[in-house]
Each structure stands twice: as C-alpha cells, then as structure tokens.
Amino acid sequence: MTDDGVPGPDRIDLLRSAWERERPDLDVSPQGVVTRLHRVANHLTDRLVEVYRRHGLGEGDFDVLATLRRGGEPFERSAGDLAEHTLVTTGGMTKRIDRLERAGLVERRRDAHDGRGRVVALTARGREVIDAAYTEHIANEHRLVAMIGEERAGQLEEILRVWLAALEEPPAHD
Incomplete structure (x- = not known):
C-alpha cells in the first residue's frame, strides 16, 4: 500500500502484463478499469445478497x-x-x-x-x-x-x- 492508500500491483496488473506480452499490438489499458469494475461489482453483489438472504429474500x-x-x-x-x-x-x-x-x-x-x-x-x-x-x-x-x-x-x-x-x-x- 502506498502512502496515499493506493494498493500495489494486483491480479489485474498481472493479467494486463501477460496480454501486453502476448499481444503487444493491442492496447489493453481498458482492462484496468473494466475488469476491476466487473470484479468490484461481483464482490458487491455477493455482499448485498448476503443481507437479502438473512431476510429470506x-x-x-x-x-x-x-x-x-x-x-x-x-x-x-x-x-x-x-x-x-x-x-x-x-x-x-x-x-x-x-x-x-x-x-x-x-x-x-x-x-x-x-x-x-x-x-x-x-x-x-x-x-x-x-x-x-x-x-x-x-x-x-x-x-x-x-x-x-x-x-x-x-x-x-x-x-x-x-x-x-x-x-x-x-x-x-x-
């Protein structure tokens, strides 16, 4: 974690690096946003659904x-x-x-x-x-x-x- 509270490299950085190596002809920078947003959405959904289940929903x-x-x-x-x-x-x-x-x-x-x-x-x-x-x-x-x-x-x-x-x-x- 950096001084400003930003975590260091993560799985998405590793994924992008692999694609950059394998497909240097493509700009894979959108994956930094889209893939993280998708993963965050999945985690949020899991945590929201836990609450609904406690109420039988x-x-x-x-x-x-x-x-x-x-x-x-x-x-x-x-x-x-x-x-x-x-x-x-x-x-x-x-x-x-x-x-x-x-x-x-x-x-x-x-x-x-x-x-x-x-x-x-x-x-x-x-x-x-x-x-x-x-x-x-x-x-x-x-x-x-x-x-x-x-x-x-x-x-x-x-x-x-x-x-x-x-x-x-x-x-x-x-």
Missing part, C-alpha cells in the same frame, strides 16, 4: 418489494409496471410475484381505480420484511462505501454517473 425478491415500498401508499403497482421498474420480463416478474405471494409478502388484487385491472400489493408482512431488509441493506452499503472513503466515493459516484448516462436511456421517474 433473493435479489429479485428484494427488488420487487423495494419497488413496491418506495412507491408509497398504497404500496401497489401493476405487474407490468413492476417489470418495467425492475428491468425484468413480464414472464420473469410473474415468477417473482408467485414466489412472493406464496411467502405471504405480496397479494394480487383488483385495481381500485380500474376494476378490470389487477395490482400487486405489499402485505403487512411484506412491509415488515422489506423495511427490516432495507434498513440492513443501507447500513451494509454504508460499510461498503466506507472502504474507499468519503472523498473517493464522491468522485466515483460522479464518474459512474457520466458513464451510465453514456450507456443508458434516461430513467422514467418512479
């Missing part, structure tokens, strides 16, 4: 419950709306909703505004579970971000914001 389950909860009262959305907000196919969403319904965390019911439509709503138990899971999730995220320090976290957030804007469509508002 998978990553997709957490996503559905969190989407319902952050929408506010009456904590319900159509299945299509949930699929759109969680970037899952409607078929995949149906499986998630079925699983959450069997667990007593959501229920399907008629839409109060459109008697022909159906909505997925949090149950009281579902709200308890997502509130507890989300509280632990945020504490976990604080621990993970603290690993790089507040200043670096702010810099990284801005860099990622720019990168995501270049890769994604602007978001629909929740």
